[in-house]
Amino acid sequence: MNIMKQLVYILLTVLIFAACRRDNRQPLFDLAYPNFRFTIQAGESPVLPGAYAIRGVATNINFFLNQNNTDTSAISEVSAYSATLRCLDGFDYVFLEGISVRICKDGTENCTPADEVFYIDQLQRYPEDDRIDLLPGLRNAKRDLFRESVRLEIVVFFAFSPPANYASQLDMVFRAYR
Numbered sequence: 001m002n003i004m005k006q007l008v009y010i011l012l013t014v015l016i017f018a019a020c021r022r023d024n025r026q027p028l029f030d031l032a033y034p035n036f037r038f039t040i041q042a043g044e045s046p047v048l049p050g051a052y053a054i055r056g057v058a059t060n061i062n063f064f065l066n067q068n069n070t071d072t073s074a075i076s077e078v079s080a081y082s083a084t085l086r087c088l089d090g091f092d093y094v095f096l097e098g099i100s101v102r103i104c105k106d107g108t109e110n111c112t113p114a115d116e117v118f119y120i121d122q123l124q125r126y127p128e129d130d131r132i133d134l135l136p137g138l139r140n141a142k143r144d145l146f147r148e149s150v151r152l153e154i155v156v157f158f159a160f161s162p163p164a165n166y167a168s169q170l171d172m173v174f175r176a177y178r
Contacts, residue, residue: 025177028075029068031145033057033172036152037088040166046095046158054152055106059145064176074178078145080136081175083118085154088167092128097121098157099134101170103141103150111153117141118172124159141174 038052065071083101087093098121102111118134144150154170 025077028070028176028178029064030081031060031064031078031174031176033174036154036170036172038154038168038170040156040162040168042164043161044158046160050156050158051110052154052156053110054154056149057103057106057152058149059147061146061148072146075142075176077140077177078142078174079138079140079177080117081173082136083134083170083172085132085134086169086171087130088169089164090130091164091166092130093123093132093166094128095158095160095162096123096132096156097159098123099132100155100157101134101172102153102155103144104153105144105147106149106151111151115139115144115153117174121157145174 036054036057038054040050040052044050061072085093085099099119100113100116101118102113102115103117104111104115117137117139119137120132120134123132
């Protein structure tokens, strides 16, 4: 019986290591999108999320391709890399519960939760701060960032109503992979 347990542990260990694969993607270049400014208004209802849409955001894909001497056929994936939300007035975001940053085709329709590229939730568990580092999503944003322009939506979930107006800035970086 004891030998059987040891064999099971050894087999499970081998299977776990065999299942882990190395990331063979080769990073090509970063696509930086800084300075998206919007204002979270004082007294917004905490029941519904606040959605701040910016239409016609230029992707500048041709600039990035020319600067890095490549073309779209060499790119297999464009992934979210890093994003930061910062209060320009220095106030802490004590009223936020979560943030979802979404990009989608520029048009009249809103982005959906499936269009999320950056997020963070459970902000009430973290210390107060005027700067929030967002987590990258797993979505491949290649299809959207190879367009001329996209719709950017910042969806904020409130724990309670904002006590003042919060002039905010979102900075994002994506990474292109071979």
